Amino acid sequence: MLCSFSAFMHNILFNQNLKRMTNYYVTQGHSGGWNAKKEGAARAAGNYETQRAAEKAAKSFCHNSGGGEVRIQGRDYKFRDSDTVKPGNDPFPPRDKKH
Numbered sequence: 001m002l003c004s005f006s007a008f009m010h011n012i013l014f015n016q017n018l019k020r021m022t023n024y025y026v027t028q029g030h031s032g033g034w035n036a037k038k039e040g041a042a043r044a045a046g047n048y049e050t051q052r053a054a055e056k057a058a059k060s061f062c063h064n065s066g067g068g069e070v071r072i073q074g075r076d077y078k079f080r081d082s083d084t085v086k087p088g089n090d091p092f093p094p095r096d097k098k099h
Contacts, residue, residue, distance in 0.1 A: 021068035024058040
């Protein structure tokens with residue numbers, strides 16, 4: 001009985017953490033530059049001259065809103081990178097092979 005209650009509480013806490021995660025995307029802007037956009041938003045949170053500046057801003061927005069994922073789109077419109085930003089909770093964190 002204790003094991004099932006423990007699993008039940010874990011699921012509740014885990015699902016609450018997922019609801020608080022905010023995801024941001026770095027995409028190429030239509031009028032030039034790069035956008036940092038919150039998932040599900042109609043408008044970009046900001047437009048920046050470089051992809052690096054947009055990525056830095058998206059990570060800052062993500063961190064300030066409780067953590068989550070920042071996904072970065074390349075010029076070919078394919079997502080080339082994804083980073084988990086703390087205090088977000090990644091249930092299955094990948095091993096970082098780049099750093």
